[in-house]
Amino acid sequence: xxxxxxxxxxxxxxxxxxxxxxxxNQIQFLEKDHLQGxxxxxxxxxxGLFPLTPTKLEILQLNLGYMCDLTCEHCHVDAGPDRKEIMxxxxxxxxxxxxxxxxxxxxxxxxxxxxxxxxxxxxVEELSDRNVKTIIRSNLTILVSNKKFRTYPDFFKKHRVExxxxxxxxxxxxxxxxxxxxxxxxxxxxxxxxxxxxYGVEGTxxxxxxxxxxxxxGLPPDQTQLEQDYKVRLKEDWGLVFNHLYTIxxxxxxxxxxxxxxxGKYEAYMSTLIESFNPxxxxxxxxxxxxxxxxxxxxxxxxxxxxxxxxxxxxxxHVKDFQxxxxxxxxxxxxxxxxxxxxxxxxxxxxxLA
Numbered sequence: 595x596x597x598x599x600x601x602x603x604x605x606x607x608x609x610x611x612x613x614x615x616x617x618x619n620q621i622q623f624l625e626k627d628h629l630q631g632x633x634x635x636x637x638x639x640x641x642g643l644f645p646l647t648p649t650k651l652e653i654l655q656l657n658l659g660y661m662c663d664l665t666c667e668h669c670h671v672d673a674g675p676d677r678k679e680i681m682x683x684x685x686x687x688x689x690x691x692x693x694x695x696x697x698x699x700x701x702x703x704x705x706x707x708x709x710x711x712x713x714x715x716x717x718v719e720e721l722s723d724r725n726v727k728t729i730i731r732s733n734l735t736i737l738v739s740n741k742k743f744r745t746y747p748d749f750f751k752k753h754r755v756e757x758x759x760x761x762x763x764x765x766x767x768x769x770x771x772x773x774x775x776x777x778x779x780x781x782x783x784x785x786x787x788x789x790x791x792x793y794g795v796e797g798t799x800x801x802x803x804x805x806x807x808x809x810x811x812g813l814p815p816d817q818t819q820l821e822q823d824y825k826v827r828l829k830e831d832w833g834l835v836f837n838h839l840y841t842i843x844x845x846x847x848x849x850x851x852x853x854x855x856x857x858g859k860y861e862a863y864m865s866t867l868i869e870s871f872n873p874x875x876x877x878x879x880x881x882x883x884x885x886x887x888x889x890x891x892x893x894x895x896x897x898x899x900x901x902x903x904x905x906x907x908x909x910x911x912h913v914k915d916f917q918x919x920x921x922x923x924x925x926x927x928x929x930x931x932x933x934x935x936x937x938x939x940x941x942x943x944x945x946x947l948a
Contacts, residue, residue, distance in 0.1 A: 604665040604774070606674040607849060614852050615672065617903040624846065624930045631868035634932045641873045645925040646882070651918065653884040655702040655897060655943065656681070656689060658711040660889065663736050666773045668762075668807060670848045670901055673706040683713045685891040688913045690720055696918045702884075702943065704731040704897065709743055722753040729756045731805075731943075734784040735777055747784075751791045756801040758840070758943075759785070762809060764827040772809045785834050794836040802836045807844050811859040813870060813938045814841035817946040840945030843867075845898050845934035867933040874948040875940025881926050884943075887913060895926045896935075897943070904929065 607615040614620055638644035659680035662673035693701065701721050708714060708730060721728045730750065737743050750757060761781055763769050769778035785802075788794060794802035804824060808814055821839035828834040844850045846863060854860040881895040885906075891913045894900040904927045905911045908920055940947030 604667060604674075606665060606672045606676055607852060608672060609674070609676045612852065614848065617901065620847055620851060621902055621904075621929065623851070631865065634930055635928050637871055637933075638876065638928070641876065643873065643876055646876075646879070646928065647925060648922050649882045651696055651698055651883065651885055651922060653700045653702055653880075654689070654693065654696075654698050655704060655884055655886045656708075657886065657888050657897065657900060658703060658705050658708040658714065658717075660706045661710045662706040662733065663710070663739060664707075664733055664774055664777065666733075666849075667853055668772060668809070668844055668850045670845055670850055670898060671706060672848045672901070677706065679889045680711055681713075681889040681891075683716075685889070685913065686713055686717055688891055688916075689887060690724075692913050692916045693721070693724060693726060695916065696921075698726065700727040700729060702729040702731065707733055707736045709736050709746055715749065718749070718753055718755060727756065728753065729758055731758045732760070732784075733773075734759050734761070735780040737784045738780050738787070747787050747791055747793075751793070751800060754800070756803070757788060757793060758803045758805060759788075761785075761804045761824075762807050764824050764831070768809055782832055782834070785828075785836070786832070789834060794834075796835075803838045803840055804836050805840050805842055807842045811854060811857065811863045811866075813866065814843060814941070814946070817841040817939065838945070840943075841939075841941070842943070842945065843934045843937060843941035845931050847898060847901055847931055864930070864933070867937045870937035871933060872936055872938060872940055872948055875938075875946075876936040878940065878942070878947040879932075879935050880942035880944070881935075885921065893921070898931055898934075899927055899929075902929065902931065 635644060638646060660671055660673045660677035665674035718728055737746055762772050766778040788802050792798035793800040824839050846854055854863050886894040886897045886900045888900050892911055893906045895906060906924055907927050908924045910917055935941050
C-alpha cells in the first residue's frame with residue numbers, strides 16, 4: 595500500500611493489485627475501532643440530525659466511467675488510462691427516463707474523464723433538449739491533449755454547459771506534483787481556450803468554476819479568501835478569469851487513503867476530520883439533494899459512497915427500477931468517511947457548505 599515513485603507514472607490501485615483496490619477492504623479499514631472519536635452516526639444523533647434523510651432530489655450526478663487520461667495521486671475514483679469501465683447507452687437511456695420522471699433540475703457529469711465516454715456528446719444533446727442544467731467536471735487536460743476533444747469547448751458553449759474544472763493550485767509545481775508532469779501547462783492552455791469562448795467572462799452567462807483540493811493531509815483554507823488569491827494570481831500570471839472557486843476536502847478513500855497510509859498520516863488526518871465536525875455543514879451535505887449513479891446504473895447517496903460500493907438503502911437500487919417516492923423517503927447510508935464532508939466549513943461538489 596505505497597504511493598508509486600514520483601519518477602514513474604502512477605498506476606491505479608486496481609492495476610497495482612492493491613489491497614485497497616477492493617471497496618470492502620477500504621470500509622474494513624475505515625470502520626476499525628482503533629481511532630478515538632464517535633461513530634459518525636452517533637455524532638449525528640447527538641446533534642439531533644439522525645437519521646439523515648433527503649430533502650428533495652434536485653441533482654443527478656452521473657459517473658460516466660472510470661477511464662481517464664490522468665492518474666492523480668489524490669483521486670478517490672481510482673481513475674486512470676487503465677480503467678475500462680464505461681457507462682453504456684442502454685444505461686444512459688434508463689437515466690434519461692429518470693430525468694423525465696423525477697424532474698431533476700441539474701445533471702452533473704463526472705468520471706474519470708466524462709468526455710471519454712463514447713456517448714458523451716449525444717447525452718449532452720439529450721439533456722439540452724430537456725432544458726436541464728448540465729454540468730461537466732473536466733480535468734482540462736483531456737481537452738487539449740487529444741485532437742478528438744479540442745472541439746468540445748465549442749460544443750459546451752453551444753449547449754450552455756456549465757464547466758467545473760480541476761485546478762488544485764495556481765502554481766505549476768504543486769499541480770504537477772499532485773496530477774502529473776505537464777498537467778499545469780495543459781490546464782492553462784485549456785482555460786485560455788475557455789476564456790476565448792467567453793467562459794468565466796462577466797456578462798456571458800457561460801460559467802467556468804475551478805476546484806481546489808489540498809495536496810497534503812489537511813483541510814482546505816477559507817474558500818472566499820482562496821478564491822481571491824486564485825483570481826489575482828491567474829489574472830496576473832496568465833490573464834485568466836473564472837467565476838468561482840470550490841474548495842473540496844479529500845475524503846480518506848481509494849488513492850487518497852493509499853497516500854495517507856504511505857505517508858503515515860492516516861490516523862492524524864482522521865482525527866482532524868472528527869475533531870473538526872461542524873453541525874451546520876452536516877445539515878447541508880450534498881447527499882440530501884443529490885443522487886449518484888455509477889457506470890453500471892446503480893444508485894448511491896453520493897459519489898464517495900459509490901466508490902465504497904455502498905448502494906442506497908432502498909429495495910430498488912438500479913435506475914431501471916427508479917421510483918422517485920421511495921428514493922425521497924430513504925435514509926442516507928453513513929460511514930466514518932462522512933466526517934470528510936462535515937469537517938470545518940464542510941465540503942460538497944459545489945464547494946464549502948458553512
